[in-house]
Amino acid sequence: MPHAIRCLQCGAALQEAVGPCVHCGGQIEVSVQLTGVEARAAPGKVGTVADSPTQLGGREIRYTAPTSSQSNTSLVGEDLVAQVKPPVDIGRPGEARVLACLVAYFASCGKVATSLAATDHLGEDGVLQILGDRVVVQIVTVSPLPAFWGSVAKGSGEVKATPSAAVDWINDAIVEKAKLYASADKFSMLLAIDVVHLGVLASPDFAARYQDRYGDPSASSGFGAVWLIGPTERSVVSIGSSRW
Secondary structure, three states, X not given: OOEEEEEOOOOOEOOOOOOOOOOOOOOEEEEEEEOOEEEEEEOOEEEEEEXXXXXXXXXXXXXXXXXXXXXXXXXXXXXEEEEEEOOOOOOXXXXXXXXXXXXXXXXXXXXXXXXXXXOHHHOOOEEEEEOOEEEEEEEEEOOOOOOHHHHHHHOOEEEEEOHXXXXXXXXXXXXXXXXXXXXXXXXXXXXXXXXXXXXXXXXXXXXXXXXXXXXXXXXHHOOOEEEEEOOOHHHEEEOOOOOO
16 A cells, blocks of 8 residues: 655655654654545544545545644535635644645655745745755635635634636735735745645646636746645646746
8 A cells, every 4th residue: 555654844755654753853644545535644643635536527625634624625517615624724834734745746746845944034934945946935825705714713614616716716815925025036936825625726627727717827926836735745736837
């Protein structure tokens, strides 16, 4: 049964599931890939991802995070449905997970991405060294509705929408984030859009929908790359062109 061992903090691939991580002291996670289901386990905590087709030709992702938050998202035709239960683990609490997914994704592509120290007062969510470049990772979380994550914190949040509406959510997040940085700085930034609890959006088909409507976001926003980040490295997708 295929499996992988990696650090949740820095994303380093390891030979043994004996923690803490020898590189950064972070928590170690074991991923086991099954047919149609990915199960992820870490010492003291368990996270699972079930990614499967639906009977009507769509896709459904059921995710339970190591934090115990849960989500169920499906996309069937023009119907997108998402349900999320607390605790809320996006924003700053989710930064380490997003960075680990990126590191693991690059490793799966045969590229080395090394975590570097980020400077918090400069607004750096994370920093990776990729292909000799110092790449600042800026992370933004999509909010389907203004009060969505507040509803999750209070018990649960649910949204029903179309893929077209979801494309607008993504674009709004990109546009707002792009306003915060100078053009010269954005060229060396990778914008990571965290859709961990809206995992069905992290797909080539959805990225193509975005481009059909808004074009290449790197060209329009000035970022060196714009990526969708789902619950695992197998749900990391670049929208349009990417420098890395």
